[in-house]
Amino acid sequence: MAAEGGKIDPMHQFLVEPIFGKGWEIAGHSIAFTNSALWMVITLAALWLFMLGGMKRELVPGRWQAAVEGFTGFISNMMHTNIGPKGKAFVPYVFSLFMFILIANLMGMMPVGILSPVHPGFHAFTVTSHLTVTGVLAILSFSIVLIVGFWRHGFHFFSLFVPHGTPVYMIPLIFLIELFSFLIRPFSLGLRLFVAMTAGHILMKVLAGFVINGANAGLGIAAIVSIPSFVLMVGITLLELLVCAIQAYVFALLTSLYLNDAINLH
Amino acid sequence: MDAEAAKLVGAGLAAIGVGLAALGVGNVFGSFLDSALRNPAAADGQQGRLFIGFAAAELLGLLAFVVAMILLFVA
Numbered sequence: 001m002a003a004e005g006g007k008i009d010p011m012h013q014f015l016v017e018p019i020f021g022k023g024w025e026i027a028g029h030s031i032a033f034t035n036s037a038l039w040m041v042i043t044l045a046a047l048w049l050f051m052l053g054g055m056k057r058e059l060v061p062g063r064w065q066a067a068v069e070g071f072t073g074f075i076s077n078m079m080h081t082n083i084g085p086k087g088k089a090f091v092p093y094v095f096s097l098f099m100f101i102l103i104a105n106l107m108g109m110m111p112v113g114i115l116s117p118v119h120p121g122f123h124a125f126t127v128t129s130h131l132t133v134t135g136v137l138a139i140l141s142f143s144i145v146l147i148v149g150f151w152r153h154g155f156h157f158f159s160l161f162v163p164h165g166t167p168v169y170m171i172p173l174i175f176l177i178e179l180f181s182f183l184i185r186p187f188s189l190g191l192r193l194f195v196a197m198t199a200g201h202i203l204m205k206v207l208a209g210f211v212i213n214g215a216n217a218g219l220g221i222a223a224i225v226s227i228p229s230f231v232l233m234v235g236i237t238l239l240e241l242l243v244c245a246i247q248a249y250v251f252a253l254l255t256s257l258y259l260n261d262a263i264n265l266h
Numbered sequence: 267m268d269a270e271a272a273k274l275v276g277a278g279l280a281a282i283g284v285g286l287a288a289l290g291v292g293n294v295f296g297s298f299l300d301s302a303l304r305n306p307a308a309a310d311g312q313q314g315r316l317f318i319g320f321a322a323a324e325l326l327g328l329l330a331f332v333v334a335m336i337l338l339f340v341a
Binding site: 250 | 318331335
């Protein structure tokens with residue numbers, strides 16, 4: 001997307017704008033329906049349809065049911081491997097988390113911008129490319145870890161920060177270091193997903209800018225600049241689709257590991 | 267050097283850190299492949315740890331990208 005004479009503007013795609021006007025308020029706080037909220041609703045609808053289509057109970061599953069069972073089995077296996085039998089209670093939460101992040105990431109990759117002539121400025125918005133959204137998901141996971149940890153173990157939960165067999169004189173220092181690395185977990189969870197999505201989308205916008213600016217600059221430059229950039233865009237898009245899936249998996253995997261820390265205390 | 271130029275130079279230097287992220291991630295996957303080819307039967311069981319290592323290396327490298335973005339668009 002070019003701004004003022006050929007300059008590429010990669011950040012406009014992350015702008016959160018209200019769709020139905022800014023006037024909606026409750027007690028002085030704005031509750032305007034934004035494009036971010038719209039794409040979260042789209043993610044919810046897509047996920048709901050996907051699960052509805054697959055929640056039949058045929059003994060020999062059709063393709064849709066097999067796909068849904070593939071996802072549920074994948075998460076169920078992961079929880080069982082990382083936590084053990086006590087992890088079964090948390091499978092619904094981790095499954096919802098994984099599927100929401102996966103589908104939100106993928107919705108941001110949809111080539112909806114093709115419909116721009118119909119509705120000017122219409123583009124796919126990646127919900128998880130904002131630290132506010134990924135931060136809330138990370139805080140949710142971390143809060144569940146803390147609540148489960150303190151509910152099950154009470155103050156014995158703090159034994160998590162003193163590994164078995166540390167010499168007595170090292171315990172204060174080790175406790176502080178372990179506490180710090182524990183407290184940084186929600187930040188790292190949220191930041192990882194946010195930066196991965198943002199970096200990927202900025203890269204694709206910059207490459208797309210190269211393609212357009214090269215094509216506008218004449219046939220010779222178009223051949224040298226636009227065509228390799230376009231080929232690179234195809235490759236990077238494939239990589240970004242893989243990164244969408246990997247980042248969703250990593251978020252769910254780390255959540256299950258943190259839950260294992262809280263439930264089993266090593 | 268005025269502040270705007272210094273910010274742009276700083277953002278460019280932060281991009282070197284992202285290259286170091288590539289080295290780190292390549293190290294993780296390279297080690298995994300090395301050992302997986304020595305013991306293919308045990309490789310599938312360790313896939314979870316592969317992705318944990320990848321996520322950790324990638325995050326620390328992406329922090330350099332975050333610094334670049336802060337320099338360009340926030341400060």
